[in-house]
Amino acid sequence: MNNFTFYNPTKLIFGKGTISSLATEIPSGKRILITFGGGSVKGNGVYDQVKEALKHHTYFEFWGIEPNPSVETLREAIKLGKEKNCDFVLAVGGGSVVDGSKLVAAGIIYSGDPWEIILKRDYTMSKTLPLAAVITLPATGSEMNRGAVISNKATKEKFAFYSDYPVFSILDPETTYTLPQFQVACGLADTFVHVIEQYLTTPGQSPLMDRWAEGILKTIVEIAPKIKKNQSDYDTMSTFMLSATMALNGFISMGVSQDWATHMIGHELTALHGLTHAHTLTIILPGTMRILKDEKRDKILQYGNRIFGIDESNPDKAIELTIRKTEELFISMGFKIKLSENNIGEETISEISKRFKERNFKLGENRSVDWKVAAEILKSVL
Amino acid sequence: MNNFTFYNPTKLIFGKGTISSLATEIPSGKRILITFGGGSVKGNGVYDQVKEALKHHTYFEFWGIEPNPSVETLREAIKLGKEKNCDFVLAVGGGSVVDGSKLVAAGIIYSGDPWEIILKRDYTMSKTLPLAAVITLPATGSEMNRGAVISNKATKEKFAFYSDYPVFSILDPETTYTLPQFQVACGLADTFVHVIEQYLTTPGQSPLMDRWAEGILKTIVEIAPKIKKNQSDYDTMSTFMLSATMALNGFISMGVSQDWATHMIGHELTALHGLTHAHTLTIILPGTMRILKDEKRDKILQYGNRIFGIDESNPDKAIELTIRKTEELFISMGFKIKLSENNIGEETISEISKRFKERNFKLGENRSVDWKVAAEILKSVL
Numbered sequence: 001m002n003n004f005t006f007y008n009p010t011k012l013i014f015g016k017g018t019i020s021s022l023a024t025e026i027p028s029g030k031r032i033l034i035t036f037g038g039g040s041v042k043g044n045g046v047y048d049q050v051k052e053a054l055k056h057h058t059y060f061e062f063w064g065i066e067p068n069p070s071v072e073t074l075r076e077a078i079k080l081g082k083e084k085n086c087d088f089v090l091a092v093g094g095g096s097v098v099d100g101s102k103l104v105a106a107g108i109i110y111s112g113d114p115w116e117i118i119l120k121r122d123y124t125m126s127k128t129l130p131l132a133a134v135i136t137l138p139a140t141g142s143e144m145n146r147g148a149v150i151s152n153k154a155t156k157e158k159f160a161f162y163s164d165y166p167v168f169s170i171l172d173p174e175t176t177y178t179l180p181q182f183q184v185a186c187g188l189a190d191t192f193v194h195v196i197e198q199y200l201t202t203p204g205q206s207p208l209m210d211r212w213a214e215g216i217l218k219t220i221v222e223i224a225p226k227i228k229k230n231q232s233d234y235d236t237m238s239t240f241m242l243s244a245t246m247a248l249n250g251f252i253s254m255g256v257s258q259d260w261a262t263h264m265i266g267h268e269l270t271a272l273h274g275l276t277h278a279h280t281l282t283i284i285l286p287g288t289m290r291i292l293k294d295e296k297r298d299k300i301l302q303y304g305n306r307i308f309g310i311d312e313s314n315p316d317k318a319i320e321l322t323i324r325k326t327e328e329l330f331i332s333m334g335f336k337i338k339l340s341e342n343n344i345g346e347e348t349i350s351e352i353s354k355r356f357k358e359r360n361f362k363l364g365e366n367r368s369v370d371w372k373v374a375a376e377i378l379k380s381v382l
Numbered sequence: 383m384n385n386f387t388f389y390n391p392t393k394l395i396f397g398k399g400t401i402s403s404l405a406t407e408i409p410s411g412k413r414i415l416i417t418f419g420g421g422s423v424k425g426n427g428v429y430d431q432v433k434e435a436l437k438h439h440t441y442f443e444f445w446g447i448e449p450n451p452s453v454e455t456l457r458e459a460i461k462l463g464k465e466k467n468c469d470f471v472l473a474v475g476g477g478s479v480v481d482g483s484k485l486v487a488a489g490i491i492y493s494g495d496p497w498e499i500i501l502k503r504d505y506t507m508s509k510t511l512p513l514a515a516v517i518t519l520p521a522t523g524s525e526m527n528r529g530a531v532i533s534n535k536a537t538k539e540k541f542a543f544y545s546d547y548p549v550f551s552i553l554d555p556e557t558t559y560t561l562p563q564f565q566v567a568c569g570l571a572d573t574f575v576h577v578i579e580q581y582l583t584t585p586g587q588s589p590l591m592d593r594w595a596e597g598i599l600k601t602i603v604e605i606a607p608k609i610k611k612n613q614s615d616y617d618t619m620s621t622f623m624l625s626a627t628m629a630l631n632g633f634i635s636m637g638v639s640q641d642w643a644t645h646m647i648g649h650e651l652t653a654l655h656g657l658t659h660a661h662t663l664t665i666i667l668p669g670t671m672r673i674l675k676d677e678k679r680d681k682i683l684q685y686g687n688r689i690f691g692i693d694e695s696n697p698d699k700a701i702e703l704t705i706r707k708t709e710e711l712f713i714s715m716g717f718k719i720k721l722s723e724n725n726i727g728e729e730t731i732s733e734i735s736k737r738f739k740e741r742n743f744k745l746g747e748n749r750s751v752d753w754k755v756a757a758e759i760l761k762s763v764l
Contacts (some may be wrong), residue, residue, distance in 0.1 A: 001555075003397025003622040008390070014637065016387025173383075207621055208601045208628065215593025222589065235586070238383040242636065243590055251633060254624065255396065 001206050001255035008250050010144045011168035014242065016234070018170050019046065019134055022053035025168055025202035026088060026132065032059035033108070034085040035077055035101045037093035039063065044178045046136055050092055060084045062104075065093065068158070068270070069100030070151045078114055081129075091133040091166075094183075095140025096130050098102045098133045104165045105131040117151050123163045128372035133169040137179060138241040139187035139278065141194065141248025143169035158271060171245065173237040184227060185333040186278035187244055192220045192329070193281040194247040197259045200289070203298040205256040210302070213252045216243050217307050224333055261364035262288045265374055268352045273344055282330035282337050287381035288369075289323045290300075294370060339382050351377040387648045390632050392526045393550040396624065398616070400552050401428065401516055402512040403433035407550055408470060408514065414441035415468040415490070416513025416643065417459055417483045419475035421445065426560045428518055432474055442466045444486075447475065450540070450652070450659075451482030452533045460489035460496055463511075473515040473548075475521025476565075480515045481530035483544045485556045487513040500532050505545045517549040519561060520623040521569035525551035525577065539654060553627065555619040566609060567607050567715040568660035569626055573664040574602045574711070576629040579641045582671070583747045585680040587638040592684070594667035595634045598625050599689050602684035606715055647756055650734045655726055664712035664719050669763035670746075671705045673755060677748060721764050 013021055026032060034050065040107075042048040046132035062077040077100070081089070086108060089103035106128040107114035115125055124146060135143045140150065146165050153156045176184070177338060226236050246252070266280030275283075297315065304310040304322030312318040330337050339345070341353060356371035363369040369377070395403055407413060416432065423429040444459040459482070463471070468490060473483035480580070488510040489496035499505055517525045524530065528547050530555040533540045564577070581595035602625060608618050626722060628634070647670075648662030657665075671682060679697065686692040686704030694700040712719050721727065738753035 001399070001617055001624070003400060004392040004394075006396070009391075010389075012386075012636075014388070015383070018385060067764040204617070206624065207604065208597060208625055211597025211600060212594050215590060215597055218593060219590045235383055238637065239589055242383070242588065246590065254394075255620065 002257065004255045004306055006250055006254050008144065008165060010165045010249075012144060012169055012245065014169045015238075016172060016174055018172050019049040020053045020105065022090070022134070023052060023056070025055060026054070026090070028057065030057065030088040031084060031086045032088045032090050033077070033084065033104065034061050034092060035065055035097055036061065036063045036113055037065050037076070037097045040178075041092055041136060044136070044175055046092060046175050047074060050090075050134060055233060059090070065097045067096045067101040068149070068376045069103075069152050070149050071098045071103070071118065072153050073355055074100050074103050074107065074150070075114060077101075077104045078197045086121060088130055089129050089131045091131065094135070094137030095142045098135065098142040098166070099140070099150065101131055101133070102146070103150055103161070104147040105129040106163055115152060117261065118152075118159050118161045121159070121161050123161055125211040126146065126163075128164045131164070132169045133166050135171050135241075136175045137183060137187060138171075138176065138244030139190045141245055143171065144245050144249040155224040158267065158273075169245075171241050173234060173241045176237045177232045179231070180280075181228075181231070182276075182334065183233060184240075185335065188220055188224050188227070188240065188275055188333055189282050189330060189335065190278040191240075192217060192248045193262060193278070193285055194250065196252045196285065197263060198256065200299050200303060201257045201259055203302060206254065209252055209254055209256050211292050214303075214306050216247055216252065217303075219243050221307060221329060224329065228333070244302050257365050259322075259365045261369040264361070265369075265377060267351065269344070269348070272348055272351060273342070275342065279335055282333075282335040283339060283342070283381055284331075284377065286323050286327045286337065287327065287377040289319075290375045290380050291320050291373060292364070292368070293323075295366060337381070339378065347380075347381075349375055353376060384639065386637045388632055388636050389512065389527065390547060391427070392631075394526060394627065395550055395552045397620075398554060398556055400554050401431040402431060402435045403552065404472070404514075404516070405438070408439060408472070410438070410439065412439065412470040412724050413438055413466060414470045414476060415459070415463040415466065415501045416441050416472045417447055417479055417486060418445045419479045420446050422506045422560075423518060426518070428474060428557050432472075432516060441472075441576050441653045442468060447479045447482040449478045450531070450533050451478050452535050453485070453500065454535050454622075456482050456485050456489065456532070456640050457496060459483075463490040463758070469511055470565070471511050473513065474518070476517065476519030477524045480517065480524040480548070481532065482524070483513055483515070484510075484524075484528070484530040485532055485543070487511040488545055489725065497534060500534075500541050500543045502550065503541070503543050505543055507514055508545075510546045512549045513546070515691075516547050517551055517553050517623075518557045519565060519569060520553075520626030521560060522571045523627055525553065525647045526627050526631040529541065537652075540649065542578040542647065547564045551627075555616060555623045558619045558623060561613070563613070564612075564658075564716065566613060566622075567717065568658055569714055570602055570606050570609070570622065571664050571712060571717065571729060573626045573629045574599060574662040575644060575667055578667060580635045580638065582678055582681050582685060583639045583641055585684060590639050591634055591636055596685075596688050598629055598634065601625050601683075603689060603711060604755065610715070632713075638745050641747045643751040646745050646761060647734065647751075650737060651726070654730055654733060655724070657724065661717055664689055664715075664761055665721060665724070666759065667712075668709045668719065669759040670704050670751075671701075671708065672762050673759045674746070674750070677750060720761070721760065725764075731757055731764075732759060745746050
């Protein structure tokens with residue numbers, strides 16, 4: 001096991017009717033900037049619950065943080081927060097709203113342009129306003145970690161930065177009942193691949209972390225078909241919501257190495273073709289597994305056996321069966337997992353491998369995914 | 383799933399050589415009271431590492447916090463801390479030292495007698511000095527939770543109280559190599575039964591928490607025989623240490639009910655006969671399972687199947703097999719799991735059921751363990 005430091009001070013407030021706890025969780029003297037996405041919270045009752053809970057607080061609303069939140073939009077939110085002397089930020093929405101609000105919480109008390117904060121990459125030791133979240137879409141885990149990904153439309157850049165943890169996050173599974181089916185599928189796939197990136201690495205690093213990662217994977221495999229049939233079952237949606245948060249809050253990565261090559265290749269598909277992030281992961285992951293099957297051999301076998309119950313003595317056959325099971329899982333969620341099915345062809349592969357070459361990328365756990373290997377991965381999922 | 387609030391701000395610093403990080407983790411101006419147990423840290427190098435790390439700090443040493451720490455001893459530590467104007471407490475040792483130090487951290491800035499703090503039971507909202515720990519015996523989980531159990535020799539009472547979380551805890555698996563084999567066995571059993579108390583309850587409350595609890599149980603089953611053979615394998619001892627902390631820090635109890643009847647009956651065996659806490663659990667748990675086998679039927683079947691691979695179609699046979707496997711596990715660790723093997727007889731059963739009757743105890747998840755059921759449990763393990 002590798003040495004590690006684990007620290008996660010976010011308070012998780014989970015369950016039916018918990019949005020009302022905003023009334024007591026946010027100190028009464030605070031001037032709150034509430035940040036929202038496009039407006040779905042007005043349809044599902046969340047907006048009304050937030051307003052009711054904060055009726056004795058002073059707050060200001062900022063609407064319109066978009067998927068893949070842009071610094072251009074966030075500058076406007078920061079401007080409003082500065083004008084109103086806000087000293088608390090409350091994000092209400094999905095992962096993009098929370099991600100964007102991490103920059104807003106830092107930017108309101110920063111004198112320069114907020115993009116400078118992103119360029120620092122690690123802002124964890126710097127001062128930000130306290131941030132809290134009411135999460136309505138289980139997927140990114142942003143509600144209980146300190147990461148955020150912010151885009152810059154002007155420079156066509158998209159960077160991750162690390163800030164402070166949310167002070168608290170409220171997760172009410174009932175808010176997920178009305179989510180579009182595709183968003184739910186994306187949340188499930190995103191959760192699954194977040195875990196895979198922390199799990200499908202060198203075997204034997206931590207038997208306990210393996211079990212916990214497998215616990216989330218197995219749970220997603222079990223609930224995905226149930227959710228497809230009924231998106232309003234409280235226990236199933238609770239399990240989904242809890243799994244998404246636990247997939248990227250550090251609980252399954254203690255003392256183990258990580259990979260993230262699939263994510264990095266997927267990001268390019270989003271940048272070039274606008275594909276939803278989780279969708280790109282469902283396309284790339286089977287390719288990563290096939291091309292890196294020697295490097296990841298023993299862990300793929302463990303994954304296949306423990307998650308899909310594959311009991312095939314020939315390792316090559318077992319690996320191929322495992323990859324197919326993974327593909328079938330994503331297909332069952334409703335994804336088109338081949339590039340060609342998404343009108344993406346050879347020219348995109350050339351473009352991505354060109355970019356990787358220019359940036360001298362060596363990705364993945366063992367830094368083995370360079371521009372050539374990335375091209376192989378993409379070709380394998382054409 | 384039940385509504386829940388999860389919060390655990392303890393920073394975990396884990397791995398080889400991490401005791402040296404005390405130098406930077408404790409602010410340089412602090413006046414530290416370092417609390418120790420009986421002196422084993424002088425034999426295993428931990429004391430020297432702590433001294434080296436804190437050579438530029440101001441600190442005072444208090445020695446002699448005993449197993450089942452008593453308020454009588456802790457009053458002395460508090461007196462020293464007050465005299466020296468200490469504003470930071472560092473516990474170095476096992477769970478008893480950390481438990482006792484929770485009272486010390488509260489008591490140094492409390493004007494009355496420390497036993498008054500215990501009688502408040504919930505001291506979580508009250509002010510305490512910052513407490514940190516260097517843990518040398520994986521077992522209680524005290525290094526990452528806010529509970530502590532303190533004894534009063536004068537009044538023959540033993541109560542739990544809840545205080546603040548340690549600010550940070552340092553876990554170096556190499557410190558466990560020289561632990562006596564019986565203490566290691568106790569740590570393994572304690573960890574196992576901590577998980578069982580949060581797991582062997584109503585089924586289906588949280589499939590994910592089930593998987594995580596099972597992850598720890600399965601891990602303990604796998605490492606116990608390895609540790610018996612070789613107590614100096616770094617990876618195995620790391621896994622043990624991490625499992626012990628994760629067993630009682632709230633990570634596996636989100637949204638699920640708990641039991642703790644086995645613990646409550648076990649406490650009486652310690653009180654009456656001085657049996658080590660973990661040893662009492664290995665005696666009582668099989669009895670609790672047998673007597674409550676109808677109430678816990680489905681979960682025992684799940685536990686048997688997933689932890690011991692029991693694949694028996696007759697549920698009654700499967701339950702009995704599962705209980706036997708649990709007994710065999712404890713026996714393999716070196717415990718004598720029958721009351722009679724420990725020179726405990728009918729008169730103790732009468733005394734415990736008398737005490738339970740007087741206190742009007744109704745214990746366990748469903749409050750079904752009263753004095754009569756407690757007696758049945760004890761008789762079944764005679």
